Amino acid sequence: MYYERTQRPSYVRQNSDVCLDLYSGPHRSNDLGGWMTSLRITNVHLIDPELQTIQLGSLTIIDGRIAADDLSAPTLDGGGKYLAPGIVDIGVKVCEPGERHKESFRSAGLAAAAGGVTTMVTRPDTDPAIDSPETLEFATRRAQAACAVHTYQMAALTKGRLGREMTEIGFMQDAGAVAFTDCDLVVSDTKVLARALTYAQQLGALVIGHPQDPGLSKGAAATTGKFASLRAIPAASPMAERLGLERDLALVEMTGAKYHADQISTALALPALERAKQQGLDVTAGVSIHHLTLNEFDVADYRSFFKVKPPLRSEEDRLAMVAALAAGILDIISSMHTPQDEESKRLPYEQAASGAVALETLLPAALRLYHADHLSLPQLFRAMSLNPAKLLGLPGGSLAHGAPADLILFDPDTPFVLDRFKLRSKSKNTPFDGQLMQGQVLATFVHGQKVYQR
């Protein structure tokens, strides 16, 4: 092959020196004596997203994989807490290449480990974009050298994300890209998109879209409505999302490609999604944690940490997303982790950059839905761990025997006030700053190795 997958898959660690290099912070796994070949975690509530059950019991790890119970293995008392498959987060922005001061693979890995994200699927909207096998290889190597958790790369669908020429999808698929997306730069030329989908379909490649009509949503920083009018912020109608989605789905029907909508945030878009699934199109949809837990009024007095893309919606839309997740119309919860430095946010609202960091707030925010009785823990982890892994054909996301031991031990109830300056991300732009949250990760395991301990 002209381009081949760089080295071995990132989760196989053969060199213990490399492992110790990863833990440069105060979180070391030395209390377990370094590299453990087997471990039995006892006295935990096991959250199984496949069986949709929670059972008090124990789980054994042998050689980095979940295995049948082995009473001879050294034990770790889980203290009656919860054990779930680690989160597989699709759409994390690591700002390498180009803006490493905002987030590096190292800092993102530390943040992910602390947040319970055992697999990051990174976005190509870097500077320059990951739109060639060369930049893809760069990102892959950087991730493997520095990142404490599993990392997979997505690549751009068009060169420079400009929406004019498709990228070398074949080469990049060979080199390990797991999906193709232009992120928030919507391909407006339908011919270009149709051809890219056709080409991707022939390779069995997954295309991830950002369903927003580019014309209607141009320049928007808020959702059309009374709040945006009062605050006089340029706004886009939710109809832009329905239009964007319906166009993408029509092209998916035409080409037979495999498609995932990165973020659905409005009730208006749901009927088209449901119809597409009923028709048998190979379509899935995600929702961002911010659209599940915040609404447009949280922007209040032009708080730019609440500026995300697509913008926060009405409370009705938020509740519709929660219901759609419970009903299975939406499949995946993503953090849409988007680091921005202080200067990019400390500007008048219209000029401020969009996005929020969320690797470390994803789980406590998601647990708000559990505490409010909207979703059960198995339902949450189906959306955060199992479905993302299945979509991309990655190992993980389940507690089945033979699955890699990517696990999080967490307490869903511990209350705490989020202090953004305590985040491990280099960037601190989270809307949850100063908010009371519940739920903390106690330990994170990647391939059986503890990469984080509280």
Add this chain to the structure above:
Amino acid sequence: MQLQHLLGIEPLQPQQINEILDLADQYADRNRTSSRNSEVLAGCTQINMFFENSTRTQASFEIAGKRLGADVMNIAMQASSIKKGETLVDTALTLNAMHPDLLVVRHPHSGAVDLLAQKVNCAVLNAGDGRHEHPTQALLDALTIRRSKGRLHRLNIAICGDIAHSRVARSNLILLGKMENRIRLIGPATLMPAGISGFGAEVFHNMEEGLKDVDVVMMLRLQRERMDGGFIPSEREYYHRYGLNAAKLSNAKPDAIVMHPGPMNRGVEIDGDIADDLSRSVIQEQVEMGVAVRMAAMEILMRNRRQNLEEAQR
């Protein structure tokens, strides 16, 4: 309640609005005499930071400050370090370090003045932020209405024109709403803000109907510089349907007054003859009230600031 900044009408109580208007009323009368200068703000440093072009409002604030004895400085932001890439907040912090007492700020983006007020130690007065608010304009409009009509409540008021892009419309809508008036918004659907039904005003797309029996006709300028194009097919069609002329004005009450925040586009939103007819038009008086209202607002802000500083020192 102590007003530290004047960032908008929204946070004001009717009582605070009346306090400003009453003081402005006194200044309006005094400005017509020869003893119009005072030393109320002697020793105060006022910096006018206008990030958007404005001759009339900037002049109004400058005269108001000087008439109160303040040391007034104008900064032409277009020509300043903004061009060199300095951010809004950095510019404010730089000036803040020179210890001004009052910053009068106009900025093309909504919420920019709120952001600035969080970062500086002095009083901040919003001279217009994007499409959001222009509090002194609403206050001077209110004073003009009060002096012409003898009252500021239970009036039928029509605001006509480019409501969506107008901070004057927003501030007026809020102020006149707080003072219990019946407000009508008249204009093409493309220039009405979204969610308008929740604003507590009646919307009319037909100007003749909308003007029926109103006491006050407030005309707005077509905000070409704030539009990104394509809201109306042409100015002549706009003038035909939404421009104020004698025929349309005849639908209003015979003693209805005509207002315009300026600058006017004669022949686009208002007939030249109407604008010049002093029996109906109070446009000149608005400008006069502008200086008085700004004097009042600045005096109240500075008075509160002195009190706060004294209390802090104790």
